[in-house]
Amino acid sequence: MFDKFDQIFVTALHWLVSFLPEGLRPFVSALICIAFVMSVFPGVFALTTVLERKILGRIQNRYGPNRVGIPFTKIRLCGFGQFIPDGIKSLTKEDIVPRAADKVVHFLAPVVMLVPVLLAYAVLPFGKHMTITDYDAGLLFFFAVGGAVEVSVFMAGWSSRNKYSLLGAMRAIAQMVSYEIPLILSAVTVVMVVGSLNLSEIVKHQNNYTFGIAHWHVFTPWGLVGFILFFIASLAESNRTPFDLPEAESEIIAGYFTEYSGFKFALFFLGEYLGMFAIIGLGITLFLGGWTSPVSFLTWIPSYLWFLSKLMTIVFVFIWIRGTLPRLRMDQLMNFAWKFMLPLALINILVAGIWHYMAADWPRWLVCSAIIFGAYAILGRGLMQNQNFGKRIYRYAE
Amino acid sequence: MTPLQACLLISALLFAIGFAGAVTRRHAILVLIGIELMLNAANLNLIAFWRFGPHPEALTGFIFVLFSMAMAGAEAAVGLALIIAIYRHKKTSNLDEVKELKG
Amino acid sequence: MPPFFIITGIVTLLGAAFAMSLRNLVHCALAMAVAFSGIAALYLQLDAQFVGFAEILVYVGAIAILIVFAILLTRSGEAPEKSVLTSGWMAGIAVSAMVFTMLGWAVLNSSAIPKETPPAPVATVKNVGDALMTKFVLPLEIIGLVLTAAMIGAVIIALKEDSQKSKSEDGGQQ
Numbered sequence: 001m002f003d004k005f006d007q008i009f010v011t012a013l014h015w016l017v018s019f020l021p022e023g024l025r026p027f028v029s030a031l032i033c034i035a036f037v038m039s040v041f042p043g044v045f046a047l048t049t050v051l052e053r054k055i056l057g058r059i060q061n062r063y064g065p066n067r068v069g070i071p072f073t074k075i076r077l078c079g080f081g082q083f084i085p086d087g088i089k090s091l092t093k094e095d096i097v098p099r100a101a102d103k104v105v106h107f108l109a110p111v112v113m114l115v116p117v118l119l120a121y122a123v124l125p126f127g128k129h130m131t132i133t134d135y136d137a138g139l140l141f142f143f144a145v146g147g148a149v150e151v152s153v154f155m156a157g158w159s160s161r162n163k164y165s166l167l168g169a170m171r172a173i174a175q176m177v178s179y180e181i182p183l184i185l186s187a188v189t190v191v192m193v194v195g196s197l198n199l200s201e202i203v204k205h206q207n208n209y210t211f212g213i214a215h216w217h218v219f220t221p222w223g224l225v226g227f228i229l230f231f232i233a234s235l236a237e238s239n240r241t242p243f244d245l246p247e248a249e250s251e252i253i254a255g256y257f258t259e260y261s262g263f264k265f266a267l268f269f270l271g272e273y274l275g276m277f278a279i280i281g282l283g284i285t286l287f288l289g290g291w292t293s294p295v296s297f298l299t300w301i302p303s304y305l306w307f308l309s310k311l312m313t314i315v316f317v318f319i320w321i322r323g324t325l326p327r328l329r330m331d332q333l334m335n336f337a338w339k340f341m342l343p344l345a346l347i348n349i350l351v352a353g354i355w356h357y358m359a360a361d362w363p364r365w366l367v368c369s370a371i372i373f374g375a376y377a378i379l380g381r382g383l384m385q386n387q388n389f390g391k392r393i394y395r396y397a398e
Numbered sequence: 399m400t401p402l403q404a405c406l407l408i409s410a411l412l413f414a415i416g417f418a419g420a421v422t423r424r425h426a427i428l429v430l431i432g433i434e435l436m437l438n439a440a441n442l443n444l445i446a447f448w449r450f451g452p453h454p455e456a457l458t459g460f461i462f463v464l465f466s467m468a469m470a471g472a473e474a475a476v477g478l479a480l481i482i483a484i485y486r487h488k489k490t491s492n493l494d495e496v497k498e499l500k501g
Numbered sequence: 502m503p504p505f506f507i508i509t510g511i512v513t514l515l516g517a518a519f520a521m522s523l524r525n526l527v528h529c530a531l532a533m534a535v536a537f538s539g540i541a542a543l544y545l546q547l548d549a550q551f552v553g554f555a556e557i558l559v560y561v562g563a564i565a566i567l568i569v570f571a572i573l574l575t576r577s578g579e580a581p582e583k584s585v586l587t588s589g590w591m592a593g594i595a596v597s598a599m600v601f602t603m604l605g606w607a608v609l610n611s612s613a614i615p616k617e618t619p620p621a622p623v624a625t626v627k628n629v630g631d632a633l634m635t636k637f638v639l640p641l642e643i644i645g646l647v648l649t650a651a652m653i654g655a656v657i658i659a660l661k662e663d664s665q666k667s668k669s670e671d672g673g674q675q
Contacts, residue, residue, distance in 0.1 A: 001529075105528070105531065135550060136550060136625050136626050137550055137554055137626050140554040140555065141554045143558060143563075144557040145557070146562075147558050147562020147563065150562060150566050151531070151562075151565060151566065151629065153525065158527055158569075158578070166573075170570075173566060177563075196627070198626075293649050400614065400615075400616065400618070401506070401618060402614055402618075403536070403609060403614060404510070405543070405547070406608040406614075407605055407608055407609075408543070410600075410601055410605055411605075412513065412517055412540075413600070413601075413604070414598070414601035415514065415521055415597075416517065416521070416639075417593075417596075417597045417600060418521060418594055418598075419521025419522070421587075421593035421596070421597065422590040422593040422594060423521065423587065424584070424587050425526065425577060425585070426576065427526060427530075427571055427572055427575070428521070428526070428529060430568065431520055431529060431530070431568065432522070433675075434564065435517050435520065435536065438536075438537065438560070441552075441556075442540060442543060442544075445544055445547050445552060448549070449547045449549065449621075449622065450615065450618060451615070452619070454619065454622030454624075457628060457632045459642075460539055460549060460551075460552060460629065460632075461629070461632055461633065461636075462635050463552050463558055464551075464552065465637075465644055467552075467555060467557075467559050467560070468647075470564070471514065471564060471648075472647055472651035473521060473651070474568070475651055475655040476651050476654055476655045478567055478568065478571040478659075479655035479658040479659040480657075481571055481575060482658075483659055485574075485575040485576075486661075489668060490647050491575045491577055493505075494587060495585070496551045
C-alpha cells in the first residue's frame with residue numbers, strides 16, 4: 001500500500017499521458033515534468049526565503065518577519081506569508097537599465113543564468129523511478145550546466161558598465177572556477193566506487209541495509225570527507241557565506257547584479273537559490289543516499305518525502321552557517337580552495353581506491369581513516385605554519 | 399541529402415567561417431576564436447563519420463574527439479597566455495602592429 | 502531532415518558568423534559561446550552524449566571564460582579603432598569561399614559516403630571508459646602529460662616579471 005503513495009506521481013504521469021496518441025506522448029510527458037519542477041522548486045524557494053530571514057533573525061537574537069500570514073486577513077501564520085508581498089514587490093518595481101549599459105547582454109544575463117540551473121534539475125532523482133531524464137552520463141551533464149552559469153555571471157557584470165559590477169563578476173567567476181575542481185573531484189570518488197555516472201544507479205548502490213542502517217556513502221571514511229568537501233564547495237558555488245565576497249552588501253554593494261532591479265533581480269535571486277537547491281540535491285544523491293531512508297524500519301515513508309526532508313535539512317545547515325561564520329577574504333578563499341581542498345580531494349580519491357580494493361572488514365576502516373586523518377593534520381598544520389601575521393605587504397594592480 | 403552529408407556541410411561551412419575570421423580579423427583573440435571554431439568543425443566532422451560510418455562500436459572517432467577537445471583546451475590556454483604576454487610587452491593586441499621581431 | 506537538426510545547424514552557423522564579424526569583442530566571445538552550445542546540441546542529436554556534455558563543460562564552461570578574461574586583461578573591451586579587418590581581407594574571404602566550395606562539392610558528389618544510415622551506436626560511459634583504459638590508454642597518459650605541460654607553461658608565460666616575486670594566477674586555468 002505504501003508503494004502506491006511512493007509511486008503516485010509516476011502513475012499520475014502515465015495516466016495523464018495515456019489519453020494522447022503515441023506521437024505526442026514524449027512531448028506532453030516532458031511538459032508535465034517541466035511543470036512539476038517549475039511549480040515545486042520555486043515554491044521551496046519562496047519557503048526558503050522566509051525561513052532564512054526567520055532563522056537568521058533568531059540566530060541574531062531577534063524575530064524574523066512574523067506579521068504577514070495570509071494577505072488581507074488577520075491570520076499571521078508566524079510570518080510565513082512574507083514571500084507573497086516580497087514577490088509582488090520584486091515584480092512591480094521599476095526596471096532601471098543604466099544608460100551606458102549594453103542593452104541586449106544586460107537583458108539576456110538573467111535568462112542565461114536561469115536556463116542552465118533549471119536544466120540541472122532534469123537529472124536529479126527525486127524519488128524512486130522519479131528522474132526526469134535518466135542520462136547515462138547524468139553527473140557529467142550536471143557539472144556541464146553548472147559551468148555554463150559562469151558565462152551569465154560575466155555577462156551581468158560586464159554589461160552594466162560599472163566597475164564594481166565587473167570586479168564582483170571577476171571575483172565570482174574566479175571563485176566558482178576554483179571551487180568547481182574540489183566539487184568534481186569529490187564527486188569522482190563516488191563514481192569510482194559505484195562504477196557509473198548514472199545518478200539513479202548511484203542511489204541504488206546506497207539502497208542496501210546492514211544492521212538496519214543504510215549503506216550511504218557518507219557513512220564511510222572517504223564518503224565523509226567527500227561529503228564535507230562537496231558541502232564546502234557547494235557553499236562556494238552558490239556564493240553563500242562564508243564565500244559571499246562577490247555579492248555581499250558591505251563589500252561590493254551587490255557585486256555583479258548591482259545594476260539590476262525589479263523582475264531581473266528577482267530572476268537572479270531565483271536562479272541563485274535554485275542553483276543552491278540543485279547542488280544540494282546532487283550532494284544528497286551522491287553522499288546522503290538520495291531518496292533512500294537511513295534506517296530500514298522507516299522505508300515506508302515515500303521516497304520523495306525523504307529527498308525533500310534531506311534537502312530542507314541541508315538548507316537549514318546552510319542558513320545556520322550563514323548566520324554563524326564570518327566572510328572569507330578573496331585570497332583566503334583561493335588559498336583554501338587550491339592549497340587545502342584540492343590536495344585533500346586528491347588524497348580522498350586515493351583512499352576511495354584503497355577502500356574499494358581492500359576486503360570488506362575492519363582493517364580497511366582503520367587504514368582509510370588513518371590516511372585521511374594524517375593528510376588533514378599535515379595539510380592543516382603545514383598551511384597554518386606559513387601564515388605570517390606580521391606587517392602587511394601591498395601589491396598594486398597595474 | 400543524407401544526414402551525413404548535412405552534417406558534413408554544416409561542418410564545412412563552420413570551418414570556412416572560422417577560417418575567414420582567423421585570416422581576416424586584426425585582433426589576436428579573434429584569430430584564436432576562429433581557430434577554436436575550426437577545431438570544432440573538425441570535431442563535428444569526426445563525430446558525423448563515427449555515427450554514420452562503418453564500425454561505430456569501435457569508438458575510434460568518439461575518443462579522437464575527446465582528445466581533440468583536451469588539446470584544444472590546452473592550446474587555448476597557452477595561446478591566451480601568449481596574447482597576454484605580448485600585450486604586456488607591446489601594449490597592443492593588434493596583429494598588424496606586432497609584425498617585427500625586433501623588441 | 503528533422504526540423505530540430507536544421508534549427509540547431511542554423512543557430513550554430515549564425516553564432517559562428519556573428520562571432521567572426523561583430524565589432525565588439527565581448528559580443529564576439531558570447532556569440533562564440535552560442536556557437537559552441539549549438540555544436541553540443543548537434544552532438545547530442547548524433548547520439549554522442551558524452552562528447553556533447555564534455556563540449557559544454559570544456560568549451561562553454563572553460564574556454565569561453567578564458568577568452569573573456571583575456572579580453573578584459575588586454576583591455577580590448579572598449580570600442581575598437583577604425584578598421585577591424587586586416588589589409589588583405591578580400592583574399593582571405595576569397596580563399597575561405599573556395600575552401601567551402603571545394604569541400605561542399607566533394608561532400609555532395611562523393612561516392613565514398615554510405616547511402617543508408619546504420620543503427621545508433623551504443624556509446625555508454627562504460628564502453629568509453631573501457632576503450633580509454635584498454636585500447637587508448639597510451640594517448641590518455643600522454644594527454645595528461647600534455648595538459649600538465651600546457652598548464653605550467655601558460656602560468657609561466659603569463660606571469661608578471663617584476664623584482665618582487667609576486668605570483669599571479671591568471672591564464673592558468675584548464
